[in-house]
Amino acid sequence: MDSKNNVMVFIQQDDGAIADVSVELLCKARELADRLGVGVEGALAGSGMEARAKELLAWGVDRINLVSHDALAHYAPLPYTKVMTDLIREREPQIVLYGATTTGRDLGPRIASALKVGLTADCTDLQIGDHELQGKLYKDILYQIRPAFGGNIIATIVSPEKKPQMATVREGVMKLTPKKPGHKGVVVETKAQIGPELLQTELLECVKEARTVNLKGAQIIVSGGIGAGSKENFDLIAKLAHALGAELGASRAAVDAGWVDKAHQVGQTGTTVRPKLYIACGISGSIQHRAGMAESSRIIAINTDPHAPIFQIAHYGIVGDLKEVIPAFIKAYKNKA
Amino acid sequence: MSLNIVVLVKQVPDTKNVTGKAMKDDGTVNRAALPAIFNPEDLHALEAALTVKDRNPGTRVNVITMGPPSAAQVLKESLYRGADFVALISDRKFAGADTLATSYALKCAIEKIGGVDLVFCGRQAIDGDTAQVGPQTAEKLGMNQVTCVSAFGAETNAVDAKKRTITARRSIEGGYEVVRTKMPALLTFTDEGFSPRPPSARRVMAYKNAVAAATNDASYDECYMNASACKDDEIIVLWDIASIKADPESCGLAGSPTKVKKIDSVVLTAQDIRMIDNTEEGIARLVHELIADHTIG
Numbered sequence: 001m002d003s004k005n006n007v008m009v010f011i012q013q014d015d016g017a018i019a020d021v022s023v024e025l026l027c028k029a030r031e032l033a034d035r036l037g038v039g040v041e042g043a044l045a046g047s048g049m050e051a052r053a054k055e056l057l058a059w060g061v062d063r064i065n066l067v068s069h070d071a072l073a074h075y076a077p078l079p080y081t082k083v084m085t086d087l088i089r090e091r092e093p094q095i096v097l098y099g100a101t102t103t104g105r106d107l108g109p110r111i112a113s114a115l116k117v118g119l120t121a122d123c124t125d126l127q128i129g130d131h132e133l134q135g136k137l138y139k140d141i142l143y144q145i146r147p148a149f150g151g152n153i154i155a156t157i158v159s160p161e162k163k164p165q166m167a168t169v170r171e172g173v174m175k176l177t178p179k180k181p182g183h184k185g186v187v188v189e190t191k192a193q194i195g196p197e198l199l200q201t202e203l204l205e206c207v208k209e210a211r212t213v214n215l216k217g218a219q220i221i222v223s224g225g226i227g228a229g230s231k232e233n234f235d236l237i238a239k240l241a242h243a244l245g246a247e248l249g250a251s252r253a254a255v256d257a258g259w260v261d262k263a264h265q266v267g268q269t270g271t272t273v274r275p276k277l278y279i280a281c282g283i284s285g286s287i288q289h290r291a292g293m294a295e296s297s298r299i300i301a302i303n304t305d306p307h308a309p310i311f312q313i314a315h316y317g318i319v320g321d322l323k324e325v326i327p328a329f330i331k332a333y334k335n336k337a
Numbered sequence: 338m339s340l341n342i343v344v345l346v347k348q349v350p351d352t353k354n355v356t357g358k359a360m361k362d363d364g365t366v367n368r369a370a371l372p373a374i375f376n377p378e379d380l381h382a383l384e385a386a387l388t389v390k391d392r393n394p395g396t397r398v399n400v401i402t403m404g405p406p407s408a409a410q411v412l413k414e415s416l417y418r419g420a421d422f423v424a425l426i427s428d429r430k431f432a433g434a435d436t437l438a439t440s441y442a443l444k445c446a447i448e449k450i451g452g453v454d455l456v457f458c459g460r461q462a463i464d465g466d467t468a469q470v471g472p473q474t475a476e477k478l479g480m481n482q483v484t485c486v487s488a489f490g491a492e493t494n495a496v497d498a499k500k501r502t503i504t505a506r507r508s509i510e511g512g513y514e515v516v517r518t519k520m521p522a523l524l525t526f527t528d529e530g531f532s533p534r535p536p537s538a539r540r541v542m543a544y545k546n547a548v549a550a551a552t553n554d555a556s557y558d559e560c561y562m563n564a565s566a567c568k569d570d571e572i573i574v575l576w577d578i579a580s581i582k583a584d585p586e587s588c589g590l591a592g593s594p595t596k597v598k599k600i601d602s603v604v605l606t607a608q609d610i611r612m613i614d615n616t617e618e619g620i621a622r623l624v625h626e627l628i629a630d631h632t633i634g
């Protein structure tokens with residue numbers, strides 16, 4: 001696969017493990033590339049990543065560009081920006097996608113700035129279509145779709161004049177598609193040249209706990225919003241989650257209020273979830289929140305305001321004060337037998 | 338040893354207030370109804386800079402913002418808290434800037450200040466959550482960056498003006514990292530580790546009138562339109578596109594590769610929703626149904 005103009009995904013590795021979001025993006029890239037009639041490429045930087053690079057080909061990837069160097073084993077902004085911009089200049093992809101992780105959000109903007117190209121953050125959908133600008137027709141460009149600040153609105157962003165077109169996407173937004181075991185692709189490895197001027201970040205300590213919040217894998221999520229009114233009432237929502245063996249979710253407003261850690265945030269700039277059951281307590285259902293939970297199989301909304309938008313996407317609605325509804329729910333569940 | 342720090346701040350609509358009253362009938366926000374506030378994480382970045390100043394006397398804290406004349410309010414609030422120099426970058430030609438064009442203008446302003454050791458800003462602004470302007474500015478300045486900083490390193494010389502290094506703790510998924518980098522560097526701050534100091538009463542008295550005079554004065558508009566003519570000793574310095582030597586082609590809409598193709602209002606059409614009686618019996622019935630069909634167990 002030597003042709004240019006492909007769809008490229010930045011493959012994030014953490015201590016050698018490939019980030020889930022990178023694989024999700026490879027699946028989306030395959031769909032976009034098929035629509036465009038081009039190939040899918042991964043860009044992977046690290047040290048000793050050959051085996052992992054090969055495994056990725058099974059996701060329908062045509063080419064993994066593996067850039068190897070000891071200094072790339074752990075992410076650092078300067079060396080990564082250098083090897084990625086070099087690679088993009090050489091491979092000339094038309095699209096580059098990044099996971100909207102701490103790393104992707106550190107790296108993507110630097111690359112965009114170096115290449116003077118656009119970058120759209122936290123897209124909730126990506127499509128291919130045409131765009132007319134000043135009488136000129138741009139065919140098959142990337143529609144970067146995301147909720148916009150200002151209410152119930154979705155913006156479609158394009159960057160037709162500059163290549164590559166770049167976007168970041170949160171984990172869980174794009175779905176995994178089945179592997180393509182017979183797919184033929186290549187791993188092309190290069191040894192990076194990294195000068196001492198790029199080695200400015202010294203990692204002194206790295207502390208990671210195993211993920212304690214697993215929203216993406218949860219079958220049931222009980223989520224709380226600012227409607228809880230206080231930390232104590234929010235704890236009531238946590239109690240319901242606990243009783244049901246569910247994961248605890250939250251709106252950004254509840255996170256901002258300091259009632260719950262950011263890791264619990266559901267939505268455009270949090271986690272996207274598709275559980276069997278989502279119970280929204282005191283959440284109005286803003287577009288940014290809905291972007292992360294609207295595909296739940298079943299939604300129960302508990303809200304004092306019968307006109308709250310959440311009722312428009314819910315399957316069951318309870319108009320009432322969560323301080324009364326939740327204890328009744330817990331009681332009924334405990335008496336189930 | 339003293340340092341020269343630039344803090345980048347932004348005035349943002351208070352997104353917490355995007356409810357009820359602020360909504361128009363078509364479901365969009367009436368921006369005029371939203372209060373404008375100091376972007377919360379930028380206030381933490383300012384606090385971090387003032388902390389460095391407390392520990393390294395003689396350090397200069399410069400605060401700059403890009404925005405319309407009304408954005409001078411966040412500069413005023415920075416003065417109240419201890420900023421030494423504040424500048425408003427304002428020009429009609431900056432209108433429509435995406436994050437790339439914004440970072441270019443900020444880079445030009447930082448270069449105008451010159452001799453900068455550290456650039457601090459909030460990780461992201463609450464009206465976009467993109468977290469792009471910090472890294473994009475760092476790249477344009479050729480500086481290293483540390484994003485998502487929640488605290489400086491615990492050691493007393495975490496900010497070492499002599500060795501020109503800075504040690505910071507940054508939040509990452511499920512944990513944190515402690516990294517050290519050389520200066521100059523750009524750091525972006527979360528709202529976790531610093532508690533912004535309140536305005537000092539003495540400084541409010543000192544700057545309240547002076548700044549108000551600058552913003553209410555009839556000549557202010559003229560000053561804004563032709564900022565390069567302003568005296569440098571104005572309390573709030575106004576810089577336009579010429580005074581920061583920015584190339585108009587790289588500013589505003591012209592310098593923004595991303596364009597909004599279209600904005601769609603999302604019309605929600607109520608689907609089949611079953612309203613559950615808000616009574617113990619109604620809720621118990623729902624719970625039993627969910628158990629019966631194995632949704633909960």
Ligand SMILES: Cc1cc2nc3c(=O)[nH]c(=O)nc-3n(C[C@H](O)[C@H](O)[C@H](O)COP(=O)(O)OP(=O)(O)OC[C@H]3O[C@@H](n4cnc5c(N)ncnc54)[C@H](O)[C@@H]3O)c2cc1C
Pocket residue numbers: 149224225226227228229250251252253254265266267268269270271281282283284285286287288289292302303304305308320321322323352353355356463464465466
């Ligand atoms: C760039 C950007 C990104 C964003 N990303 C996200 C994101 O990822 N996730 C997210 O959630 N938000 C996000 N937001 C914020 C979003 O726009 C909303 O502000 C937020 O979702 C509102 O949270 P909420 O529903 O808890 O609060 P509100 O909208 O204030 O709703 C509270 C609800 O509680 C109800 N209520 C009040 N009292 C009670 C009671 N006693 N019992 C029951 N109900 C009660 C009210 O009727 C109301 O409907 C983002 C915003 C921006 C600008």
